[in-house]
Amino acid sequence: CLLAVLCWTGCTNATFTEPMPLNRRDLNHFPAKWQGTWTNGDDLTVQIHPTHIYMVSSDETIQLGQSARLRRFHGYLVLSQAQNDPNRWNITLGRRWKDEIKLWEFEANNEDAVAVWQEVLKAEGLESVGKGEKQSYVLSPENNAAFRKLLTQGGITPSGSLKRVAPA
Secondary structure, eight states, rough: HHHHHHIIOOOOOOESSOSSSTTTOSSOOOOOOEEEEEOOOSSSEEEEEEEEETTTTTEEEEBBTTTEEEEEETEEEEEEEEETTOEEEEEEEEEEETTEEEEEEOOOTTTHHHHHHHHHHHHHHHHHHHHGOOOOOEESSSHHHHHHHHHTOOOOOOEEEEOOOOOO
């Protein structure tokens, strides 16, 4: 997958059973400091508007609502995107510092991250589906303390960073 797809449309092979973090209020818009045009300097340019993200290179829009939930957690903005199955959500985490947004995701190809998932979630909260190239994981933390451990103990994988494009 291209960085654009990894970061925003979620082709990752690790999903959650519901939007994260659990039982938190959905934001109905992106914070003002996140709004604007951002790029990775290569093949990805995104425009963050109050209620949606527009991917310039792929002409795709992610609209906040039932299938795209935005929540705050532990210093991150967490974007949960529903897949075809209502019990499968891709999670992307972002953290803005001045004119840069760093992005993370749950990536099953990262063996160290998978080891953290296994340690934190145990068998009850981690389902492995398929094998080899087709292997995927379904994560279901029992509470936000478990979700926080996934973030702080190495369960997320950096997926890139975006720099703000200065207005013309």
